[in-house]
Amino acid sequence: MRAAWLMIAGGLVVLALGIGVSITLTYGLVFVGFLGGLAYALGVSGLSQRKWIALPAFVLGLMAPFVLTFGVHSVLMQRTGHAERCTVTAKEEHPFAKYPSVDYVLACPSGEVELDRDWNDRLKTAEADVLVGPPLQPDWADSTRWNLLLVTSVSGTMILLVPVARLLRKQP
CATH class of the missing domain: 2.40.50 (OB fold (Dihydrolipoamide Acetyltransferase, E2P))
Incomplete structure (x- = not known):
């Protein structure tokens, strides 16, 4: 169980690092976030020990690097960036x-x-x-804008899936 917690925590940290590096340096580093997303998914699956939770965990783990990298970048640019001709x-x-x-x-x-x-x-x-x-x-400046609700819902879903996996583990 300790290994599952380490994978979840490590996965979330690597995912956050991958997102930070991707929106400041180059989008090509999204693969760092992928590694974190996969570690998170493996940790959640191991924590719950239920086969059916693996699918949503892996979907979130694979989708999160893209949604969070491009979504967070777009939302931050909308809020903090300024337009130049x-x-x-x-x-x-x-x-x-x-x-x-x-x-x-x-x-x-x-x-x-x-x-x-x-x-x-x-x-x-x-x-x-x-x-x-x-x-x-x-x-x-004219590119498609990401919605803050979408970006925060992916993060919120990832965080909420961890206690759900833990509760499922306690069931016989």
Whole structure:
């Protein structure tokens, strides 16, 4: 049982670290959060010793790094970031890639920013609004906004699943 608690706690700590690193440095580090999510799921499954709780625990463990990384970043940028009008200085188009996109380099008042967009959403003009708010990564000002309720409900569900797993363990 101690190993289950260590996996749950360690998983949540690694998940939090992965989210923090992903929203400040690069989204490519979401895999660190994945490791935490999987450790959390294994810990909850081991704590309850019930097979049916493994599915929701693993769904939460796999979904949480994506939802929390991109959702927390979007919510924080909405709350703390400020919009700057930026000019496109360079762009690299990838129309024939598996996922067509355009990579942009933008000159903003706060410095140079590199962002990418899906091919269908590419910029029509040489200017765009960008949300900046160091130390967070910049983001497009017109991008889809995440809902604070969704972001907090994933975290709340993960926290509430732990006592449920513990209660299930006590049943014969």
